[in-house]
Amino acid sequence: MRILLMGNPNVGKSALFSRLTGTHIIASNYPGTTVEFTRGYLRRGEEHAEVIDVPGTYTLEPTNRAEEVACEMLKEGDLVIDVVDATNLERNLNLTLQLLERKVPVIVALNIWDDARHRGIDIDVVRLEKLLGVPVVPTVGVTGQGVKELVRRLPEAAMHQESYATSDERWARVGDIVSQVQSLSHRHHTWYEVLEDISNHPLGGVFIAVVVLLATFFAIRFIAESLIGYVAAPLFEWLWTPLLMKLSLALGQGGFWHSILIGNLVDGKIDYLRSFGLLSTGLYIPFAAVLPYIIAFYLALGVLEDVGYLPRLAVLLDTFMHRLGLHGYAIIPTILGFGCNVPAIMATRILEGRRQRFIAATLISIGVPCAAMQAMIIGLVGQQGGQYVALVYGSLFLSWVVVGLILNRAIKGFSPELLVEVPPYRLPPWRVIGEKLWLRVSGFIREALPIVLGAVLVVNVLYTLGAFDFVARVTAPVVSGLLGLPKEAVIALAVGFLRKDVAVGMLAPLALTPGQLVVSCTVLAMFFPCVATFVVLARELGWRDMLKASGVMVAAALVIGGLLNLLL
């Protein structure tokens, strides 16, 4: 049996999902698309039912591609739990009535029940149940209240198949129901609402945005550096190094297998950034250098998402983003890109129109380095001083803006308008944040680790075969002439196609000047997407637009790299 959890965005669907399914949840893509959804299992007696957290939708007449998927999935469900936000009954019931028109049993979870009471909204559940003709169970997803009752009443889910000729007719029925079941009474202003009022005020909004973004930045750095300094680095140093040194001795401190597995010894010791063996640098990069930043970033992102802050940022930045041919909501995929460009480019699906998606995806690939790469940049360039790291970020931000301005002029058409619900601030549901963090971090390990190891292996083999000398000689005019880098740096640029974190790591043994480091890291970030991003770009934009986007990237990278080389 397959149970679908459906409802408007921001109705606490994920929290309810997590209460229904327990720990074993899986994130998957809808077949043939890249819209992600989560799946888990609910045990009822002997039976295991599959539960799917369907992307939020306001209507079954889709207005964007993410909503299309929600409607497609509806066809494959055996039962729908319609999650209704009790604080927003009217709009939510509109979707409920649309669901009741379909041939599928429905049960309603009247969620955020506690908040509705606080707000002085009283709903006559028994009456609502009668009017809808399907079970209605008040729930609080975050605390789990009402979930048992919901599960107990699942078998009562009913089909109704009432249909309405027009949207107006349906709204009229919604209005009728609401007037019969809902009564409002006086309520107190909560301090969340005070905070909401401040962030709605233009100046207050800017102030809060600056505070939030700075706090996020320092929190990420603090968490990641603590994880590296107190956990990852000591583990490698005290546990892994002695083992590797034994292996190194056993392999005779040299030879083919030594250079593949352990790499070059620096002063007779393993240097995790420079040795470049599969078991040394190949494991150190993903686990010690990058993973802490991935954990810190996704923790911070999860909190920002679930507190309800990101849509406010979208509203605030809307005017600015219009200059780049986007609207404010494009900031959300962009911020995702600081974790990994792949889900970020998938998330451009929430934007309307090919033009906007093309610009957003191209800008993300150019100006937004992923967490893995940033971790390596902070680690490597940071050794030379914070100002150089700032220079890399500044150059990337500037190219993001300039390329956006140019694309907005160059591409015919106009940017669509922002239309977005701004959810109320809510306390983060830690359970959901924890599960989401786990999904994202384990996804990183599963997907990145094999490619990192593969990249290190390929690099080592090609080095041994001398293939790089040839490439380096051929590309020398561009790399040395234009960018002012030693010709070996081209190998790092080439490896950037596989993994950008490994590529930055390859700059370590080259003894570059701080200026050269800035140039190479900036070019590496902009130049070309990594292979995973490349594939996703092609799938999301089509091959032609992907090639166009790549052309823009290469051109921008060479121009910025050349300029930086002249200036530094």
Add this chain to the structure above:
Amino acid sequence: MAMRQGERVTLVQMGLGQSGTVVEVLGGKGLVRRLDALGIRPGKKVTKISATFFRGPVTLRVDSAQIAIGFGMAGRIMVEVDKELPRSQGR
């Protein structure tokens, strides 16, 4: 500029803090449908709770939800303004 009762204005012209009733959406089917799904449709009572600098979005309260609407789109939503205005700062 303050709006008198019963006057028909766009969301952009409406004063901050003012309430009114949506009377018409001047736009194509797609726009009407997207707004409809969010509960913004003729006959619906809305309150303008914020506007951003430099032709930024207008934020409305619709029942207990807040919806932000791009400047251009907001200019195509016609509203009939309610009587008095608590703190009008029309722009």
